[in-house]
Amino acid sequence: MESLYVIKIGGNIIDDEKKLASFLKEFASVKSNKILVHGGGKLATKLADTLGIKQELIDGRRITDAETLKIVTMVYAGYINKNIVAQLQSHGCNAIGLSGADAKIIIAHKRVHPTIDYGFVGDVDSLNAERFTQFIDAGLTPIIAPITSDENGQLLNTNADTIAQEAAKAMSKIYDVQLIYSFEKSGVLLDANDDTTVISSIDKTYYATLKEEKKIFAGMIPKIDNAFAALNSGVKKVIIGKAEELKYLIENKSGTAIVN
């Protein structure tokens, strides 16, 4: 099997023009097949604030009413996605920006929850690995915005970490997939405030211990849970680390490897 990197870029890198530019330059230079999934950053929240649209978060998930959906669609699938694509093109990477609705690459449904109405938030049902492969074979690099749609044409705000995980899982049928979660921290840290305390490798036993001792930063738990789920579904390797060190993450010289 050929190798493929599914790379998630998130956190405040998206909001930092310089760091994003430097990441994209490195991303463009990655020789292997690759897919980029980007998060939203704080621009959508800022725009909502300016427009006087009140934002509500539950468990780190934005409650997406109709007005908020409009904003995240504009910001994620429009502004951020097209800026990333245009920058990658200038570095010789033939990027193609996609939401889940485009070419029906992702089918999602509106989240059903017993007590919370998340609004227009989508959970992923399936991802069309054959279509992605077709794009990759045609020399294109898919850049996915965290906006999907359901079968009725309803756009849905969707967690980028989950899309990256689902993409990695689906593509594992066709490629040897490595999933990289890149963000502003150097990896999973023993001390959230000390970037030198990166844990180089976490397996399930160690993860249980870390959680028991409450040494894992709460925001990291869904990422690591996703990572183990991905490994259980055929993904070869999951790495969590600093966006600006993408080259070293790929070379296994930086970040935290999540292993089975």
Add this chain to the structure above:
Amino acid sequence: MESLYVIKIGGNIIDDEKKLASFLKEFASVKSNKILVHGGGKLATKLADTLGIKQELIDGRRITDAETLKIVTMVYAGYINKNIVAQLQSHGCNAIGLSGADAKIIIAHKRVHPTIDYGFVGDVDSLNAERFTQFIDAGLTPIIAPITSDENGQLLNTNADTIAQEAAKAMSKIYDVQLIYSFEKSGVLLDANDDTTVISSIDKTYYATLKEEKKIFAGMIPKIDNAFAALNSGVKKVIIGKAEELKYLIENKSGTAIVN
């Protein structure tokens, strides 16, 4: 050669949820190969107003400063494009939304003008007909937003009529192309206020007469000029007419045909 329709949807249809939905349903049912190019509507201007960003127009062209570029990228390539794509998907049309930067389908440059600085406005250099054909052969229907980029990764606000014309011209190498400009009016009218005065056919001689007699509505002139330019570059037919009558435009039962 196979036939291909390049269809431009613009004017206030974009701003009218019901009319747009009805157009998209008809568009989805067009059996031939097809490409949709959409304009921006008034949402970008409204958003700019709300955000207190002053808009300036010269000859119907928006002067695009950095803040306005951000807005049109969000609205055109994000909100409008993805809503169109998701709706088409719900009608069984496998749409793929693209800006000019995506898959490098359009190369543009920042407009150079001796006296006016249009800001981040793009003029089209070339369009990748082979890439469009690849998408069409893969069962996809390209939906193009009027945002392009230059070789340096700079996004540019670009006239949708021009993109439609350039697309029709470029695709004429590979397909028998019919170019349809669809909007809120029934075609080219002798009396701008009377929808029953549609001119069914205009050739160059008649066009010269109409212009001389000032019977052509000023906003229509660039459209008709574009139409003749397209015919001179291999496009088989250009039709101007009402978006809601797309089926009849295609069947030659409605609208204005521009002929050489």
